[in-house]
Amino acid sequence: MSNAFETKNLVKHYKTVKALDGVSLAAEEGKVFGLLGPNGAGKTTIVRVLSTLLTPTSGSAFVHDIDVTKHPEEVRKLIGLAGQFAAVDEYQTGYENVYMTGLLYGLNRAEAKRRTNRLLERLDLAEAANRQVSTYSGGMRRRLDLGASLVGEPRILFLDEPTTGLDPKSRQGIWVIISELIKEGTSILLTTQYLEEADELADRIVVVNEGKVIAEGTSNQLKARLGGDVVEFQLDKLADKDKALKAVEQFSKQPATFDEESLVIRVPVHDGSKHLMEIVKALNGAKLSVNSLSLHRPSLDDVFLSLTGAKAKNVEAANKKARRR
Amino acid sequence: MSIAHELRDTWIITKRNLKRYVRLPRLMFFSSVQPIMFLLLFNYVFGGALGSTAHAPGGKYIDYLLPGILVQMVMFGGVQTGIGLAEDMSKGIVDRFRSLPMSRLAVIAGRTLSDAIRNISVILIMVAVGYMIGFRFHNGFFGAVGMVALATLFGFAFSWIFAYIGISVKDSETAQLASFVFIFPLTFASAAFVAVQTMPTWLQAFVRNQPITFLANAARQLSLGINESGAVWKILIWSLAILIVFIPLSLRQYKRQAE
Numbered sequence: 408m409s410n411a412f413e414t415k416n417l418v419k420h421y422k423t424v425k426a427l428d429g430v431s432l433a434a435e436e437g438k439v440f441g442l443l444g445p446n447g448a449g450k451t452t453i454v455r456v457l458s459t460l461l462t463p464t465s466g467s468a469f470v471h472d473i474d475v476t477k478h479p480e481e482v483r484k485l486i487g488l489a490g491q492f493a494a495v496d497e498y499q500t501g502y503e504n505v506y507m508t509g510l511l512y513g514l515n516r517a518e519a520k521r522r523t524n525r526l527l528e529r530l531d532l533a534e535a536a537n538r539q540v541s542t543y544s545g546g547m548r549r550r551l552d553l554g555a556s557l558v559g560e561p562r563i564l565f566l567d568e569p570t571t572g573l574d575p576k577s578r579q580g581i582w583v584i585i586s587e588l589i590k591e592g593t594s595i596l597l598t599t600q601y602l603e604e605a606d607e608l609a610d611r612i613v614v615v616n617e618g619k620v621i622a623e624g625t626s627n628q629l630k631a632r633l634g635g636d637v638v639e640f641q642l643d644k645l646a647d648k649d650k651a652l653k654a655v656e657q658f659s660k661q662p663a664t665f666d667e668e669s670l671v672i673r674v675p676v677h678d679g680s681k682h683l684m685e686i687v688k689a690l691n692g693a694k695l696s697v698n699s700l701s702l703h704r705p706s707l708d709d710v711f712l713s714l715t716g717a718k719a720k721n722v723e724a725a726n727k728k729a730r731r732r
Numbered sequence: 733m734s735i736a737h738e739l740r741d742t743w744i745i746t747k748r749n750l751k752r753y754v755r756l757p758r759l760m761f762f763s764s765v766q767p768i769m770f771l772l773l774f775n776y777v778f779g780g781a782l783g784s785t786a787h788a789p790g791g792k793y794i795d796y797l798l799p800g801i802l803v804q805m806v807m808f809g810g811v812q813t814g815i816g817l818a819e820d821m822s823k824g825i826v827d828r829f830r831s832l833p834m835s836r837l838a839v840i841a842g843r844t845l846s847d848a849i850r851n852i853s854v855i856l857i858m859v860a861v862g863y864m865i866g867f868r869f870h871n872g873f874f875g876a877v878g879m880v881a882l883a884t885l886f887g888f889a890f891s892w893i894f895a896y897i898g899i900s901v902k903d904s905e906t907a908q909l910a911s912f913v914f915i916f917p918l919t920f921a922s923a924a925f926v927a928v929q930t931m932p933t934w935l936q937a938f939v940r941n942q943p944i945t946f947l948a949n950a951a952r953q954l955s956l957g958i959n960e961s962g963a964v965w966k967i968l969i970w971s972l973a974i975l976i977v978f979i980p981l982s983l984r985q986y987k988r989q990a991e
Contacts, residue, residue: 459831460830483831483833484833488827490827490828492823494824494828496748496752498751498755498756499751507748508832511741511833511834552824555828556828559832
């Protein structure tokens with residue numbers, strides 16, 4: 408099976424900035440490839456190269472094995488692009504924007520009309536279809552932009568920060584649509600600054616920072632790299648406290664913590680899935696009864712912080728700011 | 733990419749741009765108000781002083797003035813081409829266009845073509861206003877149609893220069909400033925408003941040989957029937973030359989944005 412897209416040692420230099428400094432990626436067909444990183448990490452540059460908007464300084468990029476710099480016109484037939492700034496015309500109606508894009512993909516009028524109506528229905532824009540986009544909210548514009556990128560029924564969809572700056576409800580709306588596309592088998596490249604977004608949607612995540620790949624794997628693999636799993640359980644009665652703490656002592660280097668109010672013990676462990684069973688056995692062996700028992704893995708936020716260090720803190724701040732907006 | 737495909741995409745973009753003029757009526761309004769204002773100001777404020785030097789066959793300055801104002805209108809109208817393209821370039825919409833399997837030329841040609849169509853409608857409005865204040869064609873129906881066609885053609889060709897500027901500067905304010913800096917002197921130092929003989933000799937040498945003078949002369953020849961030897965041909969050649977140079981230049985600049 409061919410890759411949905413692939414980059415080999417991609418480098419993009421501007422006069423003073425190295426936007427990309429040797430990025431190699433490969434994404435399986437029919438999967439969601441998450442590109443995670445702070446502002447200026449090079450995410451958008453990668454998308455622009457793959458969508459034929461930008462010529463790399465060196466290295467190569469392929470979409471379904473087609474070289475994007477040698478045969479851009481072939482690549483354009485396969486791709487859809489939706490960016491962080493909705494690329495729609497204010498003075499055209501929602502319907503006209505998508506229909507026009509359909510015609511420009513080379514569809515005949517009947518087909519463009521059919522797909523436009525179906526997409527607007529699906530994106531919950533059918534009622535607003537004949538209104539000018541200038542009357543649309545931010546979330547509606549973003550959905551319309553997504554609609555325009557889908558009208559060519561692309562084999563691979565590039566979503567460059569599709570939810571940046573949206574309120575939580577609109578963001579949820581975009582996530583639902585993306586999830587549906589995933590089920591239909593569209594390959595997706597999703598860039599995001601939102602760690603939870605990559606966690607929620609992406610099969611495979613690559614973390615980039617300052618034009619370089621600094622980590623990659625599934626969401627679980629990335630979390631496992633931190634080694635910061637926590638097994639958490641709730642005691643039946645306060646009297647069991649010392650016995651329980653003693654029983655789990657052997658599994659963790661750091662001391663387990665106990666919360667008097669909730670009777671919850673938290674045990675930091677290296678490999679959660681392995682130690683979970685052992686802890687259950689140890690508690691059974693000590694004849695302790697517990698109520699709830701669960702395994703917590705660190706969030707991607709934690710992963711990101713540990714990978715990029717101080718810089719990521721700025722991202723956190725930026726993320727919070729963007730969410731407040 | 734086949735020619736049919738290029739033409740189809742160009743027409744799609746042309747319609748898109750025309751919608752903007754229809755949906756934002758103030759744009760169309762101000763596109764026509766400015767030249768009408770110039771027409772009235774020149775006729776009533778300067779007409780008394782200028783009329784004596786620039787005679788039309790019937791002796792009326794308005795007959796001399798209207799073709800000149802039309803020339804000025806198609807020149808200044810071209811500035812809008814640059815502004816419109818610069819606006820598109822600065823917004824996400826051009827990224828969308830460039831990621832589509834569509835004609836590269838269509839984005840620019842669709843803009844110059846829609847502005848040419850707008851020019852025709854503004855010209856017709858101005859001729860109507862001109863008629864109300866005394867302007868008359870003196871060279872028959874075909875002369876009148878010829879004048880409108882020639883002014884539109886040259887305006888279309890010239891707007892490719894503004895298109896090139898608009899794509900290069902990528903921001904609408906700079907596009908406007910950069911365009912007016914050269915179009916203003918070029919239009920006024922021409923035969924558009926006053927007879928060339930009234931200017932200083934050193935200036936006459938320039939004015940007599942620049943294309944906007946040719947266009948003004950050609951427009952008067954067609955509308956008034958006075959003999960301006962070869963002016964129409966000169967404009968056809970100039971239009972062709974500008975198109976040959978600036979279509980590829982604009983296209984190259986549009987494609988170069990990828991670097």
